[in-house]
Amino acid sequence: MTEDVFETVVIGGGPAGATAASDLARAGRAVLLLDRGGRIKPCGGAIPPRLIRDFDIPDRLLVAKARSARIVAPSGRTVDMAIERGEVGMVDRESFDEFLRERAAADGAERRTGTFKRHERDARGRLRIVWTDPDGREASALAHQVIGADGANSQIARQMLPAQARPPLVFAYHEIVATDGILPADYDRTRCDILYGDSVSPDFYAWVFPHGATASIGTGSAQKGFPLRETIARLRCRIGLDQARLIRHEGAPLPLKPLKCWDNGRDVVVAGDAAGVVAPASGEGIYYAMATGRLAAEAVDAALARNDPRRLAEARRGFMRQHGKVFxxxxxxxxxxxxxxxxxxxxxxxxxxxxxxxxxxxxxxxxxxxxxxxxxxxxxxxxxxxxxxxxxxxxxxxx
Incomplete structure (x- = not known):
């Protein structure tokens, strides 16, 4: 049987992977976008104006627009921070991520649904990426280059990158609740609330972010065993949304420090959470994921064009040059x-x-x-x- 061969296989269809697949497909590369499907990351959903501009995000994807933030101290005292110029877009990750995957397919990437299992090499040294499809059957494709964008617990990074210390993780959990009923008097559909204190997180923060007809209520902690779900239940009571209808809930680890090495020097580079690029303190990840997806795509395109795998290292160098000081x-x-x-x-x-x-x-x-x-x-x-x-x-x- 003839096995499909791609110039690049992108593993993971979140913002990083979908962005990389779009960019490579637009550059004329044969790209496979492999995503396991059915996975939504816990996320407040805030995207800044630069992301909207740089990645051409249509206004219809914005479920709300925030014009201020309220910071809540452990004592309950608050500070309101109005945005003097501009606003922050709010997206729901379920529809936002799917839009990015659909755009990648429209740009020419081939989409397949499956869970990455392992890699092999054929007689010519090309990577064979093996996955299981939704029915549990194994499938595979050959790739000249691979971009691993499969999350904080990236299997491609574990299997293919040099051994290195994993970044510190915050375990995040949120609930999406309906806000189409009677709302608390101080709930503002244009304001993001950020809450600090041991009662909501011993080492991070909790959030209440407006999503139009819904809201994201979440928290995170690096302390294993911290009761995330119970904390959100108490927080919902505290803010007066305990009776709001639960639509869905998600949990996932967030890596808060970029890996020291993003590539294997041959044919693999990682991006997004797999590269550890969720911002410390703020937990922001969408913009940085998409930025690394673009940088990884540029590095892979250069490596393919010049047959020079050393170009893969440009992804991390470019990110640290642009954002290293901020992190x-x-x-x-x-x-x-x-x-x-x-x-x-x-x-x-x-x-x-x-x-x-x-x-x-x-x-x-x-x-x-x-x-x-x-x-x-x-x-x-x-x-x-x-x-x-x-x-x-x-x-x-x-x-």
Whole structure:
């Protein structure tokens, strides 16, 4: 029997894999997009304007548009952060991810549904990707290059990349509930709520994000055994959505540090969660997943065009050059501010600062560090140190 041969097999049809498949197909490459189907990642669904522009996301996919965020301290005190210019799009991952897969197919990628099992090599050294289809039957295809976008527990990364430490994981869980009934008085369909405190997460945060006729209510923690579902049940009571109809629920690990190596130096490169590119502190992953999918596609296209597998390493180099500093800053911020309720209280109080709000929104909306005047950065740094060393108490009073 003749076995199908593709220039690239993309394993995983989330935002990273679907983006890579689209880009390669548009570049004229023969691409297979393999997705196991039926999997929806727990996600607040926020996408910034830069993502909408860079990846041509139609407005019809936005189920809501957020124009502010409310940060809730462990004490219950709140800080509202309005977006002065622009808005944040909100998507439902069930329809958003399927749109990206359909677009990849329309661009020329071949879609198949199956779960990756193992790899082999044929007599010419090409990778044979073996999967099981929805009926449990094995199928396979040959590939000159493979992009692994199969999530935080990527099997292709485990099997094909050099041994390396796995990134720290936050285990996330959320529930999608209907908001077409009677809503709490302070529920705002244009506001994202972020809650801190041991009662909702010992080391991360909880969220309530509007999705139009529904809402995503979730939390996460790196502590194994933390009762995620019970916490969400209590949170729904706390915010007055305990009687809202449950539509679905999902859970998954989120990797919060990029892997040190993304490729095997020959014919495999990873992207998205498989590469560990969920942002620390914020847990944001959609934009970074799609960015790595595009970078992986560019690296694979260059490797194929020049018959030079060394080009695969350009995916990680490009990502770290563009976003490495942001990830470092967010990791430091999470380490210092998320460790206890005392520090979280101080962190939320800092968010009242107009300079902090302006820099936060500017950096988030455009996905890059904004270069403001030196004095602004100096003022923020001095306030941070004052809080860290107890020179002032939360909410601006002196000890």
């Amino acid at each position: 470092l800053i967010l990791r430091i911020m999470q380490h210092f501010w998320y460790g206890s309720d005392k520090r979280r209280e101080r962190f939320v109080s800092i968010c009242r600062d107009p300079d902090v709000q302006r820099l936060t929104w500017s950096s988030y909306l455009e996905k890059e560090l904004v270069r403001q005047e030196f004095g602004t950065h100096l003022r923020i740094m001095m306030k941070d140190f004052a809080h860290l060393f107890g020179m002032i108490t939360p909410w601006g009073t002196r000890p």
